[in-house]
Amino acid sequence: MQDIDIVDLKRISELIYQKYNYDFRNYAMSSFKRRVQRIIDLKKLTVDGLLKRLNDTPSFINEFLDELTVNVTEMFRDPSFWRVMREEIIPAILLNHKQFKIWHAGCSSGEEVLSMAILLKEMGILNSVQLYATDLDVNIMERAKMATYPIKNMELNEKNYIRFQGAGALSDYYKEENGMAVFNKDLLANVNFRKQDLVLGEPFNKFDLILCRNVMIYFNQTLQNEVLKKFHESLFKYGYLAIGSKESLIWCDYANRFIVVNNEEKIYKKIKD
């Protein structure tokens, strides 16, 4: 197996930046290297072959992004997080706003935004909440909009939903068709899907809650810092930011503008502009 070195990774990210205006230059090395390796193996290319394909075939970039970005997710991942959402965070927002906005940054194939929609529906407030779901990868967002997942994924999703102690059964929300779980599209009626680049994109709205769980782990600390600034700007004062259970903000410059609301579930609150 050919080993990719740092110089190769830099050549690849530089080419993508110059030619396609996506910036992977500050992605965490270890996972970026594995993702590039994966594409090279999948397409049976060499590093030079990959560079040539990226340079000569513009249509290849979407396929490349789709493989490069990590699109592994579950519904109700970390059920205890979702219980805290339902029992503490959403009620706290409702104290001040009957209507509010949530941003799922890096929504991938949509399992998390769908989980949120189910949670809100069970709280009886789905129609009062405007949800935004964004991703860099347009292909994966098309899958998110379909709200259709392989039945084999549903075992784990059901287990998570049971641990979340949902109001009914997860199967209340989908029907089975040709080996797929097809969710009720009404759940996503209030979801605004849009392409958004966390790295190069600018803040586009203000939110009461931002969920960005297990997305920034693919960034190095420099980039985490920059993205946190954008989240800070995109939050109303006293708005909430949720990151993955093993992520941390403490090494970011803007950390002191947030307080920890729940350290176990990594939920933060913006307290300073």
Place this chain on the structure above:
Amino acid sequence: MSMFTLNNSYKAVVIGGSAGSFQGVVKILAQLPKGFPLPIIMALHRLKHVRHGFIEALSLKSVVPVVEPDDKEPIKKGGVYLAPANYHLSVELGNNFSLSTEEMMNNSRPAIDITLGSCAYVFKDKLIGILLSGANRDGAMGMKYIKDRGGLTIVQDPAECMIDTMPKAAMALTTIDHVLKVDQIVEFFKELDKHYR
């Protein structure tokens, strides 16, 4: 006369284990020399949805408390680290950890191959890799990466393993420098420690 030819050039130890490895890990950590200077980075197969209990159980008898690092947490000398539930654990060139939720590898997340592979990439010949008892082939490729980059490879003696698939898979794939029982691995750590005093 020691059975090991060691020196003080090593920067880290990485340990992989699965079914049947828990007792071995507990024993190694309980008898670790006080002030052992290298970080010990462990990827052990575990239940994906159980976030709590594992480090507590491992820390009960361990000389050094076991930590599940957060993403980008710095790697400390003498720290003992465990890959958290449902995340892959890697090391970065800046001497910190990173986590990922990439696809399962060898049906596992954390996958031993990922942790071993990234350690091999960063620490090269300054790495010691240890693979313990286990029921699948995860870790074999990682041990090969370690050997290919000049690191030292150790597997638990298959004769002692509750399930020997994992060390045997590594032995079939690459050169293993030492095949040791857990008690001998404990001795290995003591020998290694002396080179840093």
